[in-house]
Amino acid sequence: MTGLLSSQIVQTVVLGAALLGAISGMLGAFAVLRRQSLLGDALSHAALPGVCLGFLVAGGRDLGAVMAGAFLTGALAALSMMLIVRRTRLKTDAALGIVLSVYFAAGIVALTYVQASTGAASAGLSGFLFGQAAAILRGDLVVMATIGAAALALVLGLWKEFKLVSFDPGFARAQGLPVTVLEAALTVMVALAIVIGLQLVGVVLMVALLIAPAAAARQWTGTLGPMVALSSAIGAAAGAGGALISAGTRGLATGPVVVLIATAAVLVSLLFAPRRGVIAQAITARRARLRLGDDRVLAALQGLARSHDDPAYPAEQRMLETALGTRASPGQFAALERRGLIRPVQHPPETTPHWELTRAGHTEAETRADARATDRGRP
Amino acid sequence: MIAAFFDSITAMIVLTGALVGASAALLGTFLVLRGNAMLTDAISHSVVFGIVVVWMLTGVLSGPVQLIGAAVAGVLTVVLSELLARSRLVRMDAAIGLVFPALFAAGVILISVNAREVHIDVDTVLLGEIGFVWLDTVTLGGVRVPVAVATLAAVLAVNLIFVVALWKELKLATFDPGLAAALGLLPGALHYGLLGLTSVTAVAAFDAVGAILFIAFVIVPPATAFLLTRRLWWMVVLAMVLAVAAAAAGYALAVQWNVSIGGMMASMTGVWFALALVLAPERGLIAQGRQHRGARLDHDCRALVVHLLSHQDTPDAAEENTLRALTDHLRWPEARARATILRALDRGLIIRQGRLLALRPKGIAEAQSQFDRQSDRAAQDTPAR
Numbered sequence: 001m002t003g004l005l006s007s008q009i010v011q012t013v014v015l016g017a018a019l020l021g022a023i024s025g026m027l028g029a030f031a032v033l034r035r036q037s038l039l040g041d042a043l044s045h046a047a048l049p050g051v052c053l054g055f056l057v058a059g060g061r062d063l064g065a066v067m068a069g070a071f072l073t074g075a076l077a078a079l080s081m082m083l084i085v086r087r088t089r090l091k092t093d094a095a096l097g098i099v100l101s102v103y104f105a106a107g108i109v110a111l112t113y114v115q116a117s118t119g120a121a122s123a124g125l126s127g128f129l130f131g132q133a134a135a136i137l138r139g140d141l142v143v144m145a146t147i148g149a150a151a152l153a154l155v156l157g158l159w160k161e162f163k164l165v166s167f168d169p170g171f172a173r174a175q176g177l178p179v180t181v182l183e184a185a186l187t188v189m190v191a192l193a194i195v196i197g198l199q200l201v202g203v204v205l206m207v208a209l210l211i212a213p214a215a216a217a218r219q220w221t222g223t224l225g226p227m228v229a230l231s232s233a234i235g236a237a238a239g240a241g242g243a244l245i246s247a248g249t250r251g252l253a254t255g256p257v258v259v260l261i262a263t264a265a266v267l268v269s270l271l272f273a274p275r276r277g278v279i280a281q282a283i284t285a286r287r288a289r290l291r292l293g294d295d296r297v298l299a300a301l302q303g304l305a306r307s308h309d310d311p312a313y314p315a316e317q318r319m320l321e322t323a324l325g326t327r328a329s330p331g332q333f334a335a336l337e338r339r340g341l342i343r344p345v346q347h348p349p350e351t352t353p354h355w356e357l358t359r360a361g362h363t364e365a366e367t368r369a370d371a372r373a374t375d376r377g378r379p
Numbered sequence: 380m381i382a383a384f385f386d387s388i389t390a391m392i393v394l395t396g397a398l399v400g401a402s403a404a405l406l407g408t409f410l411v412l413r414g415n416a417m418l419t420d421a422i423s424h425s426v427v428f429g430i431v432v433v434w435m436l437t438g439v440l441s442g443p444v445q446l447i448g449a450a451v452a453g454v455l456t457v458v459l460s461e462l463l464a465r466s467r468l469v470r471m472d473a474a475i476g477l478v479f480p481a482l483f484a485a486g487v488i489l490i491s492v493n494a495r496e497v498h499i500d501v502d503t504v505l506l507g508e509i510g511f512v513w514l515d516t517v518t519l520g521g522v523r524v525p526v527a528v529a530t531l532a533a534v535l536a537v538n539l540i541f542v543v544a545l546w547k548e549l550k551l552a553t554f555d556p557g558l559a560a561a562l563g564l565l566p567g568a569l570h571y572g573l574l575g576l577t578s579v580t581a582v583a584a585f586d587a588v589g590a591i592l593f594i595a596f597v598i599v600p601p602a603t604a605f606l607l608t609r610r611l612w613w614m615v616v617l618a619m620v621l622a623v624a625a626a627a628a629g630y631a632l633a634v635q636w637n638v639s640i641g642g643m644m645a646s647m648t649g650v651w652f653a654l655a656l657v658l659a660p661e662r663g664l665i666a667q668g669r670q671h672r673g674a675r676l677d678h679d680c681r682a683l684v685v686h687l688l689s690h691q692d693t694p695d696a697a698e699e700n701t702l703r704a705l706t707d708h709l710r711w712p713e714a715r716a717r718a719t720i721l722r723a724l725d726r727g728l729i730i731r732q733g734r735l736l737a738l739r740p741k742g743i744a745e746a747q748s749q750f751d752r753q754s755d756r757a758a759q760d761t762p763a764r
Contacts, residue, residue: 098598104591112637
């Protein structure tokens, strides 16, 4: 592995892949928050005819021309989307599907045309379908870094505006912000992220590089700044990891590997993220359930004590369980006893277990009842 | 004669494309109307994963086992996406965009790893090999028929039976899922039935047109038909006809220009859509523009007759009820004023008397009704005591 890393070609590829992943992750965060994940899918497929066009115009694999072409058809696709949604009664998802499949079909036609007419010169072209990080050249890094820096500058410069438009476009409009322009700018930046990422993951799987890092980052934080930063980091890690693995394995396209790494990051986040994660949620739910069970036992004991005018009224365990409608978990009474809230008592001539509230138990029961009343009073 | 038809390579390629188009558009009509179009995107991608996994388990690349097995992967994508969205951790659009690329990526990697044993390569996944469907044949009733044609014909028959038998249920579940559920029609079961059949069709179409071009046949012809009609059965028929026409025209152009046949067929569905978008008789862009212009002219006509009526029989009528007054007093551009006068003349609202514009009875009635509406509104605005 260290031998692999020291090679200059591999360094370029890994650096480029990390850069691409970071930019896609950063811009993808906004796409996910604005519920435009599938727009990313449509635009990335729509980049294919542009790639072929750039190839045809430049007469070879020139990154600048290819990117310009991809951006052009991506923008055209976004405009077509807008036209269909505004001027017909077709739903957004149908408009997405139309743009995605028709532009991609045109791209396939263009691809076969270029391959037939230019022969061997178009060898690098199919790399744009599934990504080929190994094809990244040192000169390409400069182009990517420039576009990436421009996107970063725009995001930082318009941070407040983008934030408002992403979360509450209605309020943003009321504040007098040019919402349409800002939304267009964000869509253009998604298109830019796609254009940059094509090298790494290809048009078909590009959507995953936009969505997955952002979806993973979202689980760990509820604040936009850290989310964008984390999303970039995950994108960079997935890009670099995918590039390394595919560079070390013959015939393995980069895109699928990057996508699987990013998806793994999502899975881990969904499961293990604090608070939002599936496991954390299960623990919270279990705690709440146990607590509720305890509250009901204490409240029932206190109710019995009050109605019998006897703070130390001994209640039979089975009777409590029947009254509460469920069998209490086996350790519940023991746990309450350990907390010093109830204590076991004998109630001759009966031999079954009985419980009474301790002084601390009475206090706890009242505190919890007050807390519940406050909760109920909340809007 | 029949054998000659099935021996013709051209006929078989076009027939394959037509069968893909017809069976896809048939189901696509309902998917588009229900707002599930992008689920097709997810399904057709994940089917690739299903095909590779079934191949690794059973060693077959086609046939009923492959059809069903791979279709399960398609439905699984939808179920997984919906589960993920229901957990509220990610939204539905992101959930779709997370699940299918992952399965598709896994499928592509499995193909790359097993590249030596399996004769599907990564390009086939995208493009299909419709040009070679005639190579693989099966003998049915003494006639050699391409396997793809036989499979697709069977799938089309199943789809047709499904749609015809459940027509009423599908219609209701599509337009009023609430009522369908209340009547006990199990819209959920229909939903998965529809998506299951879409997956089966995607697997059957996979060899011919590949994973992504299939989406074009599912979504685009029904969307085109949607622009042309309001009737469901007519939309279904139109969508299937458009898909078949795209297959035929696409083949001809692909041969002409020496480009991908499947790609050209799918592109033609886009051409039909663009044509319908611009030219559709009632809802096309041109018709919309004409309606918009007509509505604006009628509005100006109303303003004109009101203007004429309020100055009629007054001393300044000679000055006010002329073309000059419209451009000088109402500040209408000359072209707009002339167009409005022509429209009002055509509709028999006014008549020219030299330079003077005079109201005809119809014009007086029109202007009067505007005044009446105005006073009605004023009466409504005044609070009743």
